[in-house]
Amino acid sequence: MHSPVEQFAIKVLFALNLFGFDIQFTNSSLFMVLAVLVSFGFLFIAMKPAAVVPGRMQGLAEMLYEFVADMVRSNVGSEGKPYFPFIFTLFIFVLFSNLLGLIPYSYTTTSQIVVTFAMAIVIFLGVTVIALIKHGLHFFSFFVPAGAPKVLIPFLVLIEVISYFVRPVSLSVRLFANMLAGHTMLKVFGGLAVMIASAGGIFAAGSLLPLIAIIGLTGLEILVAVLQAYVFTILTCMYLNDALHLH
Amino acid sequence: MLSKMRIVKSGFTALAAISFIMGSQLSIAAGGSETKGLPQLDISTWPNQLLWLAATFLVGYLLMAKVITPRIGAVLNTRRQTISDDLKRAKDAETEAKQMKENYESAIETARITAAEAASKAMAEAKAKAEAAEVDLTTKLAKKTRAAEIKLSKMRDEALANIHDVAKELTLDTVSSVTGIKVKKTEADKAVKKVIKLSGQEA
Known part of the structure; x- marks a missing residue:
């Protein structure tokens, strides 16, 4: 019997040698490449007709675009426009990684803390740099809540600073934990079904129960995959808004 | 929305914890392979993952920024433009139709006025003609009547004069034949x- 977390193991598919560097092509790499290829392929084919009256595929592609554009517009405002391509890429990348991971025998790259944390830390550093360039030293007023009693200010600043630096952690752990938990749970119920079925006789019929649970969970996991991609993106928008407007 | 998410999240965390315990116990029960813990925490795989993440995300960003988003943006722009153009065209057509209707109505009004004028003019002309003709006829008739009257009175006078003569002759003849007396004409x-x-007095 396999452990339910064995599905997260990195397996080397083949070794690559690029300019003398040893780059292993793993299952994780494969699904990162697939996320880019599938998302780009879908959007490219969907937008191929470029029709004024869109078909189903084009309508879906436009919906994704409008969804992210609305998110940026309502959370960041017109100043967020230059960052739209990045936020769109982020949403699409996370969404397709999450959804591709739900296909049986596939790999969920966003269930790797290193992947989500890398994205989160890049967003965190990028946003901080944007804020520093835009506001200079005035940026540090961000940590001082307006209208707070003077006595409380040191504590509040401390809390604000901590909460600011916790951002990349919470952002990455949220996505990672959701993916990890969902996939582990699916595997546990799957293992349970197999175990009950192997008991044989009348007991085997009992394996239907975890099977039904898996069906429900898969639906829930699709929701979580989309929702977490949305949460990841909207939080990025909020951080960007803080950087551009300091509250 | 947020509270719902929080509930889902906490539920998930609890379920994840349960599944971890169950999972480890299942693998122990099955006498499974070594339990190393989470593969995610194996630091040796991180550089490779980071490298691939950077490479794929960069390529994805370039594709989205250079190909996909400009294309979708252009299509959406074209659509907005088309819709506003069509709306403008419809508005123009509407005002044009209104103008045409007004023109048509004013033309009809003018035609009606002209027709009424022509009709009244024709009527007045006809009336004048009829009146003139009547006057003409009346005077003609009056002339004729007058002439006839004159002629009639003349004839009557003549007749009366004739009656004297006839009566004179008759008297002469009657007297001469009855009495044989020659009566002088005077x-x-x-x-x-x-x-x-006398008879005139009697009458």
Whole structure:
């Protein structure tokens, strides 16, 4: 019997040698490449007709675009426009990684803390740099809540600073934990079904129960995959808004 | 929305914890392979993952920024433009139709006025003509009547004069044949005139 977390193991598919560097092509790499290829392929084919009256595929592609554009517009405002391509890429990348991971025998790259944390830390550093360039030293007023009693200010600043630096952690752990938990749970119920079925006789019929649970969970996991991609993106928008407007 | 998410999240965390315990126990029960813990925490795989993440995300960003988003943006722009153009065209057509209707109505009004004027003019002309004709006829008739009257009175006078003569002759003849007396013409004339005068007095 396999452990339910064995599905997260990195397996080397083949070794690559690029300019003398040893780059292993793993299952994780494969699904990162697939996320880019599938998302780009879908959007490219969907937008191929470029029709004024869109078909189903084009309508879906436009919906994704409008969804992210609305998110940026309502959370960041017109100043967020230059960052739209990045936020769109982020949403699409996370969404397709999450959804591709739900296909049986596939790999969920966003269930790797290193992947989500890398994205989160890049967003965190990028946003901080944007804020520093835009506001200079005035940026540090961000940590001082307006209208707070003077006595409380040191504590509040401390809390604000901590909460600011916790951002990349919470952002990455949220996505990672959701993916990890969902996939582990699916595997546990799957293992349970197999175990009950192997008991044989009348007991085997009992394996239907975890099977039904898996069906429900898969639906829930699709929701979580989309929702977490949305949460990841909207939080990025909020951080960007803080950087551009300091509250 | 947020509270719902929080509930889902906490539920998930609890379920994840349960599944971890169950999972480890299942693998122990099955006498499975070594339990190393989470593969995610194996630091040796991180550089490779980071490298691939950077490479794929960069390529994805370039594809989205250079190909996909400009294309979708252009299509959406074209659509907005088309819709606003069509709306403008429809508005123009509407005002044009309104103008045409107004023109048509004013033309009809003018035509109606012209027709009414022509009709009244024709009527007045006809009336004048009829009146003139009537006047003409009346005067003609009056002339004719007058001439006839004159002629009639003349004829009557003549007839009356003739009656004197006839009565004179008759008297002369009657007297001569009855009495054999030759009556002078002047005397007869006198007598007739006297009788006529008498009869005229009687009448």
